Amino acid sequence: MTHRITVSNQKGGVGKTTICLHLAVALADRGRDVLLIDLDPSAYLSVHLGLDEDYYEENENSLAYHLVEGSRSNPEGTILNSDEGVDVISSNYDMRGVEDRLSAERNREMRLKMFLDEVDEDYDYTLVDSPPSLGILYDNAILACRRVVIPIKDEDMSIISIHRALDEIDEIERAFRIDAEILAIVPNLVRPDGVAASTLEGLRNTDGVKEYLTPFEIRQRVAIRRAMKKRTTLYKHKPSCDQTENFEKLADLVVSKCEGDP
Template sequence: MSNRITVSNQKGGVGKTTISLHLAVALAKKDKDVLVVDLDPSAYLSAHLGLDDYYYDENKNSLAYNLVEGPQENLEDIVLQTDEGVDVVPSNYDMRGVEDRLNAERNREMRLRMILDRIDGDYDYTMVDSPPSVGVLYDNAILACERVIIPIKDEDMSIVSIHRALDEIDEIEKAFGTNIEILAIIPNLVRPDGVATDTLERLRSTDGLKEYLTEFEIRQRVAIRRAMKNRTTLYKHKPNSDQVKNFMKLADLVVSKCEGENDEEEKEE
């Protein structure tokens, strides 16, 4: 089974899509087969890959359709290849009505898991870019993956927002009787100033957070914004950027935690 990870934070503006895409490509550069699912109705990840205008077939076979109606026979048709070395299940405008439509459906929180069970068996990793708000799609991402990376910004509200995110995950665990693993809390869009330094110091000394917080951060760089604007990644736009190594460090951490755990499970068997 694929190692499924969702990049989630119920607070917007934390660079969730940037982390999702760059981590996925970093894993691909480590010779991993990677599938990326754009579960955000805003479809920013799809747009950054130039897939926002992708025209679905007349049979309405899209991610949105499969979430609402259940996995279809030709489900593999929603998976697209990209020149970034990862495969993608894109989002489009149809996703904007999915939350409302799912609210009346049975097993509505498990629809993404049902889809992934059918399509991600040949992938080493599946990355899910989740919506920046609590709701049925957010629950789908958490429950389908059961592993979470939480990006945060270097601002005073980060401590409050991250506690809210962890509380929400606790509620999902209790409601569905499952265990969700926090792989990492990754500071993102970090500015080179004293305020950022002070905030990170407080985060790294806060009980309940410091054990998840990475020792490195993704620093704010114009090159990252330009890469995303030009519908590509930092690896292609500016491969010598100092932040490339930090995305690769995040990939190393993910591989260590996911594949290290898999090795332990195999030994126990």
């Protein structure tokens, strides 16, 4: 059984890609086979892994093509290997036009699920890095995965933005008659100052949020920025960084909720 998880927040700048990539590698370190999907037209995940559209010699090999045209021959041809121990289906420039091209199509919100049904059965986990905006691709991520990890920042708008994110998931649940599970709300890019401490305290006392908030946070570290700049992760760049342990805690939490406690 493949456990599908989308790392989503309709607000940009929350470090969604960093969380998705490091969670994937932490799961792989626990012996799980992991497939990463870059559903964001900005392709930050693909860039961070050194994978770009040059890997697609033909349009038929792209994720964008399969989402728009429906599953065609050789969907496995979109899967690339990475140096991080996880497989990747990367984004390319064509993803920028997918939402417009799908707007009048039948089953437009189910295209990712239909595609994943063809490619991820041999994986333990499929992680989807979704776009930082509402729309057809965001809906596709929620409907395909049904499990969500939500990164947030330590800023005054966090409580408002997280309620908006939860409300949007509720709307998708009602509209499509599904149940979506919030696996975790993860404070990310946390700064060592009073504003961050006050924001986190507010989140931990907010009904509807505190139930999902992780007891740990991913703190700002130069090592994380340098790792991403070098197109790698902390696990290769600086495994001794104190935040590696928190990514491992997130992986343990995900495994516990998806697979059950040992």
